[in-house]
Amino acid sequence: xxxxxxxxxxxxxxxxxxxxxxxxxxxxxxxxxxxxxxxxxxxxxxxxxxxxxxxxxxxxxxxxxxxxxxxxxxxxxxxxxxxxxxxxxxxxxxxxxxxxxxxxxxxxxxxxxxxxxxxxxxxxxxxxxxxxxxxxxxxxxxxxxxxxxxxxxxxxxxxxxxxxxxxxxxxxxxxxxxxxxxxxxxxxxxxxxxxxxxxxxxxxxxxxxxxxxxxxxxxxx
Amino acid sequence: xxxxxxxxxxxxxxxxxxxxxxxxxxxxxxxxxxxxxxxxxxxxxxxxxxxxxxxxxxxxxxxxxxxxxxxxxxxxxxxxxxxxxxxxxxxxxxxxx
Numbered sequence: 001x002x003x004x005x006x007x008x009x010x011x012x013x014x015x016x017x018x019x020x021x022x023x024x025x026x027x028x029x030x031x032x033x034x035x036x037x038x039x040x041x042x043x044x045x046x047x048x049x050x051x052x053x054x055x056x057x058x059x060x061x062x063x064x065x066x067x068x069x070x071x072x073x074x075x076x077x078x079x080x081x082x083x084x085x086x087x088x089x090x091x092x093x094x095x096x097x098x099x100x101x102x103x104x105x106x107x108x109x110x111x112x113x114x115x116x117x118x119x120x121x122x123x124x125x126x127x128x129x130x131x132x133x134x135x136x137x138x139x140x141x142x143x144x145x146x147x148x149x150x151x152x153x154x155x156x157x158x159x160x161x162x163x164x165x166x167x168x169x170x171x172x173x174x175x176x177x178x179x180x181x182x183x184x185x186x187x188x189x190x191x192x193x194x195x196x197x198x199x200x201x202x203x204x205x206x207x208x209x210x211x212x213x214x215x216x217x218x219x220x221x
Numbered sequence: 222x223x224x225x226x227x228x229x230x231x232x233x234x235x236x237x238x239x240x241x242x243x244x245x246x247x248x249x250x251x252x253x254x255x256x257x258x259x260x261x262x263x264x265x266x267x268x269x270x271x272x273x274x275x276x277x278x279x280x281x282x283x284x285x286x287x288x289x290x291x292x293x294x295x296x297x298x299x300x301x302x303x304x305x306x307x308x309x310x311x312x313x314x315x316x317x318x
Contacts, residue, residue, distance in 0.1 A: 036303035057315040130235025132270030177289035
């Protein structure tokens with residue numbers, strides 16, 4: 001089993017071999033690690049990631065005939081998983097106490113770094129009078145990046161996202177990536193609109209700061 | 222008159238408050254009145270820091286949208302492996318499915 005899963009590292013091999021439709025077992029053996037990493041990087045909860053990966057494989061089984069092998073099977077599976085993740089974040093709150101509904105956020109509403117790491121990231125960009133600090137002004141040279149030509153920017157952004165505390169990340173991700181309405185996020189996370197935007201501002205400031213540490217915004221990129 | 226008041230209010234704010242408005246605007250473009258947006262626009266003509274912050278957050282948003290929709294597994298996903306117990310459960314459930 002370990003050997004079977006070894007060395008796959010996010011590869012995108014075509015099918016299960018021989019030009020025929022790949023077997024489900026082959027998919028599980030080949031791509032579970034890659035799908036798991038993709039899901040964990042976004043939802044950050046093992047139980048949710050497990051559920052999403054399972055649902056992805058089950059959905060793939062159900063629509064296996066639709067797999068035309070124009071893209072790699074991993075790319076196809078990622079496409080399904082991406083939709084599952086979006087559904088997870090957009091799922092309407094129904095006041096349930098289970099892990100899918102309220103549990104997605106309420107358990108972390110007052111913890112998990114929402115009020116810890118990053119609490120002062122916004123403040124530390126400014127002087128006591130609310131003006132930009134000099135070192136922040138120095139980051140203004142390279143503010144416009146054509147990221148479409150810069151895969152490294154997106155790569156670094158993904159890496160930096162790992163440093164955003166869970167409580168901030170969840171609010172930020174729901175709003176920025178999946179377009180969940182602010183009212184909905186507030187209900188799901190049991191927070192006020194003011195707190196929501198504070199979290200989003202801090203998440204952005206942390207990402208910006210992390211990217212600066214990787215050399216972006218300096219004008220040399 | 223409300224717009225003029227908003228304009229004046231924004232023009233008299235410190236950059237820290239401008240930054241919060243910029244952050245909100247890059248998420249919700251319609252979140253503020255025309256007067257506030259006009260005041261911010263004018264402020265950014267003379268404030269290098271706020272202008273750069275606005276561009277950076279816009280870039281951040283576009284980059285993040287690309288990341289969120291990325292098909293590439295490697296983008297920030299690290300190199301972790303799925304725990305064996307999880308793989309076993311997935312295999313069992315998918316096998317039943």
